[in-house]
Amino acid sequence: MSTPMSSATEAGTLRLATAGSVDDGKSTLVGRLLHDSKSVLADQLESISRTGTPDLALLTDGLRAEREQGITIDVAYRYFATPRRRFILADTPGHVQYTRNMVTGASTAELTIILVDARNGVVEQTRRHAAIAALLRVPHLVLAVNKMDLVGYEEAVFAATAEEFTAYATELGVPRVTAIPVSALAGDNIVDPSAHMDWYGGPTVLEHLETVPVAAAAPDTPARFPVQYVIRHDESRYYAGQLASGTLRVGDPITVHPSGRTSTIAALDVLGTAVDAARAGESLTARLADELDVARGDLLAPSTGPAPSVTRDIRGAVCHLADEPLVVGQRVLLRHTTRTVKAIVRSLADADRLTANDLGHVVLRTAEPVVVDDYAEIRWTGAFLLLDPADGTTLTAGMAELPR
Template sequence: MTSTTTATTDTLRFATAGSVDDGKSTLVGRLLHDSKSVLADQLEAVEQVSRSRGQDAPDLALLTDGLRAEREQGITIDVAYRYFATARRRFILADTPGHVQYTRNMVTGASTADLAVILVDARNGVIEQTRRHAAVAALLRVPHIVLAVNKMDLVGYEEKEFDRIVEDFAGHAAELDLPGFTPVPVSALCGDNVVERSAHMDWYAGPALLDLLETVPVGAESAGAPARFPVQYVIRHDGVRHYAGQLVSGSLRVGDRVTVHPSGETSEITGIDVLGTTARAAYAPQSLTLRLAGQRDIARGDMITAGPDAPELTRDVRAAVCHLADRPLRIGDRVLVKHTTRTVKALVKDLAGATELTANDLGRIALRTAEPLALDDYARVRRTGAFLLVDPADGATLTAGMADLS
């Protein structure tokens, strides 16, 4: 494999989702193979297994379905993270399962994604699980959506079949308030429009899938959002306090007036260090340390913000949720809310008409927290609008939440 990471400038996190037998594993395998992101010994192992099964060509799905249980069942079960690079960009791929009972796995994989590839079988079109994947992408506010219409070779590469599916999906996307999506006709098995443009579909004037992945804007959402800096550590050096963490959105500069939440204290930035180097400014998603004027009572879990657009300080939390645990969530349950670097106790007050939420359920929740949280609306700032519910007894993750402050 040719190393190209030195030429890349940024990283795209993207997730793939598709129903069973839509060819998602083959698509991911084709993407890795044709972009020369597969080591020679990996490809050789795939070729050997394929030959033992009587297949003439390598089964590229084997490059992604690496778990033994998955190979035996012929399905993708867990979220598999793949790392690869081209000359233009680095990639972190979350390959998520397609079964409805693994919706929670898609939530996990797509929660930090800049882009989601939703796969559709050209023979079947938009089905219930496609609509569910689109609903999860809308719930998570994934900034960019690609509709990959796969197996175009099995419908004769017909433009009318592609247009029919795109029109159907567009209607559903409008109902969900999804951002504009980009449709691409592909054949993962044959390699059409995955890495190279297809000679079989001259009616399609758009880019191949890899072209889209290499050029879609990254970081525009967090860079344009208000400055949010959750404090992870307080470091004392030579009598000066340094506040360490990751700037999850916006930018900070020396001289900026800042507010500390939940105390409401204000101060001024007197120094910024990024990777041990003094800087005049910092930008999301950089990790850094801040120095503030005066001695401030700031601890892990506090949030430092700049500018007039402050988060909402509240103990009453309303949110859309996906329940992740096998144990149900019920009204009256006592939980921990983990929000950025802060963890507080809370009580489940309401489940929007439901008596309980079970694994993979999507719903709405109302919480009352013991201490205030500095929340943003998830639709505006994903990182500071997201939280997890945790079981206080054993620390197990129960539910993923997306704050709705409207």
């Protein structure tokens, strides 16, 4: 590995998700990652070592039902850090009936690790997980070919699996796959390089996680600032929220959407300190040079460069999450950034309904204009949820697709 940075903040925070079929060793890989990176507290280590050898899967399989059945059901979130970077890890379920949980965990991830059992290779659930990662436009995809110890650490087994998976991912539009041969149980290529696979010259899992670029390092993305709260102070208005993408600077000309009114950024404040610029992921308050009618749900974007689309017709790829089906003609609430509007399901591609865990495409008509980007271009302003108007239950997760 290269020389560690002096602070975990220097490389930013990486959000990642793991996925894999049942019994592929996903929870063991996560447990090994936490254990070997010294991210496990002494009392946790003791609780999973009462029978002698630590059962690393128990570090993530926190639900009683999971421990009894030996599978991952819920999304288990873990927070850890190394000297080089902080991590937020979502360990997602492998069973097909919990596909919707993978969508939840991977929706905010910048990297997804998909595990396969070296003995079984690429199976149907592997393809489904790859399709979801591609649908969600997760920027970085890692294939971890696990249980290499059970196939004699054979290079040919790894190469065949990596080739098949990469070919399928390429068909889905994934630009690049990083394939790593591992044994989570034995610790090969998780944190430390394996002594059993000298034919592999790539990074370990942790080394790759520590060095992969994160979205905050991409300032060229157009700035998008959804207004969450309006603050009145000293006869001025300040607009609070989290910068979804790009960079905002004092002096930037901006447009308020959907009204189309224009102004200039007069001041920015991050954590109580005046700054000249704010970057994606930072929570801030902004003051404009002009007194405009701006409310929660409006979006501030640069007046120059690519503009978001203001529309009442939303098309998108979706994963249905609720047990009750989504049907054509159904009235829903569409939640997008800080804005919630009424909508109706106009059509579903090649279906009249979507049931739990189904992937599909939807066309919606909203009661009010929505300011949206193509999900492939800006994930945070391209994502939306469909809610039940009666009780606010989440029905469907969607990714907007704008006409090219």
